[in-house]
Amino acid sequence: MEKPWRGRLAFLVLALLLPWAVGALESAALLPVRGDALIRTGGDLETDFAGEEAPVVALTFDDGPRRSTTGALLEGLAQRGVHATFFLVGEMLEGNEDLIRDMAAQGHQIGIHSYDHVWLTDLSAADFEREVGRTRETLRSIAGEGSYLLRPPYGGVDRGVEKRAGSPIILWSVDPEDWKDRDVERIVSHIVSNARDGDIILMHDIYQSSVEAALRVVDALHEKGFLFVTVEELAQHNHVELEPGKVYRCFYP
Numbered sequence: 001m002e003k004p005w006r007g008r009l010a011f012l013v014l015a016l017l018l019p020w021a022v023g024a025l026e027s028a029a030l031l032p033v034r035g036d037a038l039i040r041t042g043g044d045l046e047t048d049f050a051g052e053e054a055p056v057v058a059l060t061f062d063d064g065p066r067r068s069t070t071g072a073l074l075e076g077l078a079q080r081g082v083h084a085t086f087f088l089v090g091e092m093l094e095g096n097e098d099l100i101r102d103m104a105a106q107g108h109q110i111g112i113h114s115y116d117h118v119w120l121t122d123l124s125a126a127d128f129e130r131e132v133g134r135t136r137e138t139l140r141s142i143a144g145e146g147s148y149l150l151r152p153p154y155g156g157v158d159r160g161v162e163k164r165a166g167s168p169i170i171l172w173s174v175d176p177e178d179w180k181d182r183d184v185e186r187i188v189s190h191i192v193s194n195a196r197d198g199d200i201i202l203m204h205d206i207y208q209s210s211v212e213a214a215l216r217v218v219d220a221l222h223e224k225g226f227l228f229v230t231v232e233e234l235a236q237h238n239h240v241e242l243e244p245g246k247v248y249r250c251f252y253p
């Protein structure tokens with residue numbers, strides 16, 4: 001007859017290992033960039049999988065696309081194996097269709113930042129539709145079906161915006177105000193010193209200074225073990241199910 005403690009010991013070992021194994025599998029499935037980022041930055045993959053969870057953040061870019069700056073940013077992100085989220089302005093879409101298709105094909109997430117970059121608060125249903133619905137339709141015609149999250153310009157949200165959004169509303173938790181002085185050093189240092197696991201970082205890909213800062217931020221945070229994912233991946237990673245009309249600023253674990 002088998003000694004009963006053996007069964008209990010085997011069970012104990014299994015119980016201890018199971019959460020780790022599930023966690024490792026889950027991270028591997030949800031974070032395809034993990035291996036990439038670590039290998040490229042010379043990180044230690046084994047230590048990472050066996051040890052602590054790496055901090056994960058989402059870089060988001062508003063007000064584009066702008067061919068010169070957005071193109072350079074896409075190139076830099078591709079070199080670094082990083083996926084970001086772009087909230088695009090409807091009136092900037094025409095003539096940039098190839099750029100938007102590249103964005104989608106490279107694994108970035110695309111969202112809506114209104115048609116004319118206006119406040120969405122206090123709009124009639126028809127005006128809201130012209131700003132958000134029209135942009136969503138144009139994006140669908142260019143890049144196909146997608147969730148197209150909403151980021152209202154200026155972060156302006158009221159009951160009307162929540163009611164009519166038609167998708168989750170994504171704000172941010174780190175804002176370097178990169179549009180203000182366009183000082184690359186200051187922008188990089190603001191983000192690198194404030195970023196923590198689960199943050200949504202706000203930037204604007206229409207400035208050369210922001211593109212340069214963003215790529216330096218990626219390099220600096222890679223060095224510190226951070227990983228970059230899209231907003232949707234960040235929510236999923238922290239087991240948050242996004243709901244239409246609901247406002248999200250971060251996904252802290």
Ligand SMILES: [Zn+2]
Pocket residue numbers: 062063113117153154
């Ligand atoms: Zn904006």
